[in-house]
Amino acid sequence: MIRKINATIEDFEEEKVLIKIGALTLEAYPSYNVIRYLKKGDQYDFFASLEINEWNTSLYIFKDKIERDVFESLKKVSKIGPRIASKILRKTDAEEFIRMINTQDTMLLSNLPGIGKKTAERLISELSNSFSAYSTGVDTQSYGNNNVKEAISE
The missing domain is CATH 1.10.150.20 (5' to 3' exonuclease, C-terminal subdomain)
Known part of the structure; x- marks a missing residue:
């Protein structure tokens, strides 16, 4: 199971993003925060989920855990x-x-x-x-996405 990857965003498509890992370019389904905050050409650590079924293999990438x-x-x-x-x-x-x-x-x-x-x-x-562990009433938006865990634990 793939849980985390380091990749460069090559291009954004309508529902997908192309990411480059070494010599490979993969198609992945990004989350809202990947689409909204990350830039083409930059390298990131993504949290990932690889789904394999009888018809296809799909990679889903996320900005945080x-x-x-x-x-x-x-x-x-x-x-x-x-x-x-x-x-x-x-x-x-x-x-x-x-x-x-x-x-x-x-x-x-x-x-x-x-x-x-x-x-x-x-x-x-x-x-x-x-x-239920996330129901603290903390306004996570005011902390920025990198510090959501800190905001929730306060």
Whole structure:
């Protein structure tokens, strides 16, 4: 299992990013924070999840461990696989998603791609205990994404 990689962003595509690792250029599905904050040509350490099934192999990359943890939790929810989990984390950041789950905000959840009212309720039901450690009421946005863990632990 690939958990972390060091790569250079070569190019951004509509839903994917091309990353270069040594002589290899790989296609990866980025999270919201990778798309929003990282720049083409720069080198980064990414948290990663490699998904292999009978049809394809997909690499998902994240700016921090919290994003990857949310992705891993999301894909375990019934009827949510890695593709929908990735689409969710391309539209909102992990901290905002955790807030939606912890506040049981079905309205905001149902606005995410691939999520209707029933799926939003299922997400809350199946994930509410998963993110209880993050329910501190700290405004993680004011700390910046590199210090989210520090903000949550305060």
